[in-house]
Amino acid sequence: MNGNRSVGLGASPAVKAPGTSLSIAMLFVFLAIVFGCAAAGGAVTVGNIDNWYAGIAKPALTPANWVFPIVWNFLFFLMGVSAWLAWRAAGSINAAGGALSLFIAQLMLNFAWSVIFFGLHNPGLALIEVIVLDAAIVATIWSFRQHSLLAALILVPYLAWSLFATYLTLAVWLLNR
Template sequence: MLLLFGFLAFVFAFAGLGGYVTSTNIESWYVDLQKPSLTPANWVFPVVWNFLYFLMGLSGWLVWRSAGGFAPGGAALSIFGAQIMLNFTWSVVFFGLHSPGGALVEIFVLLAAIVANIIAFWRVNMLAGLLLLPYLAWSLFATYLTAMVWLLND
């Protein structure tokens, strides 16, 4: 059970870093961008992302536990780590570098990593794979938002 907190700490560390990059650019850069009509209010994003990061941490822990450790779960957990880092990278590219176009390219790589993560986790623990489906759904919506911000501001 202690390692559950380790998985949660891992994902929330990246969430915190991404949140920092994001928050320092909301009022100074993002506020002036043209956004699509389906853009949620700013307060929605941290609520949704905290829930999704909790599900990610829980799913990673379930795979670790079901596989019997890091070595047996290595491939699936490596994909997991990669997609967490790619998720953080999107924040750096979009908010830190102010590059919606670059973030759009990056998010397609992230989507592929999320799908690979779901498949890898599903093979070890079906529930762990299912827990990542809301993350995929929100990331698809984020892809739409990213594309529209790029189109509306390019």
């Protein structure tokens, strides 16, 4: 691990933190990126809730439809804050580039799941995709940990929910084959 990286909750003293104005602006940039992805996934999903999704068999542990947007909005908020914390601790986009690349990759995989599951109505392919997403989230957590323990830790609820989504996807696929 590079001496300029933090193993604690924030940046090490060797890394100059960005100024307050830039930091606040970047927090909003990260939140905008994350919620932009959320909106795109939601646009694919919403048109399929009352027709296709309502008509398929689901496992007993499937939450009520109203639970999903509440949980996802909270998790997307945590994702944006996590990316911002990793960026701040690293000191720049360049220094956090590898970790942020993994973050963007998992975000694209998150969106892709909605397209595959809800848009294409393909739970089998969505199952394969969500397993890759789970691995990408683990890689992002590990990578963010190189910069900020807090950035890594606040992604753990997202990983837990994604693993639950993996179970739901598997069950939907098995119940509807």
